[in-house]
Amino acid sequence: MRRVRTLGLLGTGVIGGGWAARALHFGIDVVAADLRPEMEDWIRGAVANAEGALSRLTLAPLPPKGKLSFTTDPNAMARQADFIQENIPEQLQLKQRVLADMSRHAPPDVVIASSTSGLRPSDLQLGMAAPERFLVAHPFNPVYLLPLVELVGGRQTAAATLDGAARFFTYIGMHPLKVRREVPGHLTDRLQEALWREILHMVNEDVATTGELDDSIVYGPGLRWAGMGTNLIYHLAGGETGMRHMLRQFGPALKWPWTRLEAPELTEELIDKMVAGTHAQAAGRSIRELERLRDDYLVAIQQVLREYNIGAGATLRSLEERLYEESATAARERVRAAADAGAPAAGEPLRLLEIAVRPEWVDYNGHMTDSRYLQVFGDAARPRAAVRDDARARGRRPARAARSRAASPAR
Ligand SMILES: NC(=O)c1ccc[n+]([C@@H]2O[C@H](COP(=O)([O-])OP(=O)(O)OC[C@H]3O[C@@H](n4cnc5c(N)ncnc54)[C@H](O)[C@@H]3O)[C@@H](O)[C@H]2O)c1
Numbered sequence: 001m002r003r004v005r006t007l008g009l010l011g012t013g014v015i016g017g018g019w020a021a022r023a024l025h026f027g028i029d030v031v032a033a034d035l036r037p038e039m040e041d042w043i044r045g046a047v048a049n050a051e052g053a054l055s056r057l058t059l060a061p062l063p064p065k066g067k068l069s070f071t072t073d074p075n076a077m078a079r080q081a082d083f084i085q086e087n088i089p090e091q092l093q094l095k096q097r098v099l100a101d102m103s104r105h106a107p108p109d110v111v112i113a114s115s116t117s118g119l120r121p122s123d124l125q126l127g128m129a130a131p132e133r134f135l136v137a138h139p140f141n142p143v144y145l146l147p148l149v150e151l152v153g154g155r156q157t158a159a160a161t162l163d164g165a166a167r168f169f170t171y172i173g174m175h176p177l178k179v180r181r182e183v184p185g186h187l188t189d190r191l192q193e194a195l196w197r198e199i200l201h202m203v204n205e206d207v208a209t210t211g212e213l214d215d216s217i218v219y220g221p222g223l224r225w226a227g228m229g230t231n232l233i234y235h236l237a238g239g240e241t242g243m244r245h246m247l248r249q250f251g252p253a254l255k256w257p258w259t260r261l262e263a264p265e266l267t268e269e270l271i272d273k274m275v276a277g278t279h280a281q282a283a284g285r286s287i288r289e290l291e292r293l294r295d296d297y298l299v300a301i302q303q304v305l306r307e308y309n310i311g312a313g314a315t316l317r318s319l320e321e322r323l324y325e326e327s328a329t330a331a332r333e334r335v336r337a338a339a340d341a342g343a344p345a346a347g348e349p350l351r352l353l354e355i356a357v358r359p360e361w362v363d364y365n366g367h368m369t370d371s372r373y374l375q376v377f378g379d380a381a382r383p384r385a386a387v388r389d390d391a392r393a394r395g396r397r398p399a400r401a402a403r404s405r406a407a408s409p410a411r
Pocket of ligand 1: 014033034035036039074086087088090091141
């Protein structure tokens with residue numbers, strides 16, 4: 001797979017916009033294609049909106065932001081992109097036709113991925129040129145903050161395509177989860193759908209309102225799920241003997257069972273109840289306001305999980321370690337080049353961490369706030385630890401370069 005400098009997007013709705021924001025933030029140029037010219041303004045707005053939360057996710061030094069361009073000609077996009085992500089509506093025949101057409105304009109070493117929520121890759125790649133470079137890469141909304149991307153290969157997908165795509169998604173801060181076998185709905189949407197079906201049944205039968213059912217998750221299991229999934233949580237619930245005891249104790253209930261497999265009929269009455277329920281939960285807040293609230297707590301949760309090095313926090317931590325290491329390497333090379341050019345480097349502290357002071361870090365008198373100083377210097381300790389560990393693993397003394405310090409942001 002070629003090195004990805006330009007990401008091509010086909011379809012720039014909710015998901016295309018999310019991909020654009022994430023890729024641009026991590027220094028990848030984006031060529032976005034949508035049949036509707038008005039989507040240019042929409043995607044630029046979506047990227048600007050996402051930037052608020054994204055810019056708070058990490059203080060690690062990022063590469064310069066990518067550039068966004070827009071076209072209404074998908075084939076022009078396909079000729080420029082190093083990697084293409086398709087995000088058009090979830091209709092099998094539409095996707096098949098568009099993917100087959102696009103694959104004849106994209107060079108054969110360009111990976112093409114679909115964001116489909118549940119269609120199988122073997123069905124999507126049927127009419128494509130070079131189908132071995134196709135896979136499903138299913139993200140989650142908001143794509144710019146949630147790291148999960150499910151990778152699914154079809155019958156004709158090459159293993160190298162899945163590996164190359166995993167490397168690219170890791171580079172832009174994601175957690176690629178390779179799905180072993182293609183099944184409709186992949187992994188996560190099957191789980192989400194099981195919950196969703198039961199919600200619809202309970203609202204339909206007036207067992208609970210949408211708000212009460214959301215409370216049943218938000219105040220309980222939802223908090224656990226951010227760090228441990230259902231299986232590990234149930235292992236803990238089984239006491240000293242873990243999952244074995246859990247299955248003995250609660251296994252018989254699976255025969256009753258509590259829940260249903262078939263979804264209820266979506267009658268007008270049920271749709272009205274769902275809409276009225278969620279309208280009451282929104283309590284007058286617009287979708288934009290709720291999105292901002294969601295984005296803010298998603299950033300905060302990932303920063304907390306980073307300290308415990310679990311789940312999405314582990315992804316964030318390893319991303320930061322890479323970014324700090326890259327920044328340190330670049331700084332070391334600059335110092336070496338300066339020394340080679342005769343600059344008096346000896347005895348001077350090395351600048352191994354450089355961070356731009358962002359406008360929101362500056363207080364009323366034009367200085368960086370004290371809390372940001374603490375945060376920056378705390379983060380400056382990370383690459384030092386990483387370099388030392390690395391040196392120890394190789395059985396060497398830590399290099400002098402390990403005595404790093406943060407580039408002091410100008411007061
Ligand atoms: N919305 C979600 O939460 C979510 C999450 C994960 C995956 N997905 C998947 O992502 C895909 C897109 O979903 P969405 O919610 O962003 O849809 P959307 O309706 O918001 O956006 C689709 C966009 O595709 C454009 N489009 C339609 N036909 C086109 C064509 N032939 N060429 C170029 N552009 C075309 C439309 O103009 C529109 O802007 C679907 O496959 C969906 O299953 C959605």
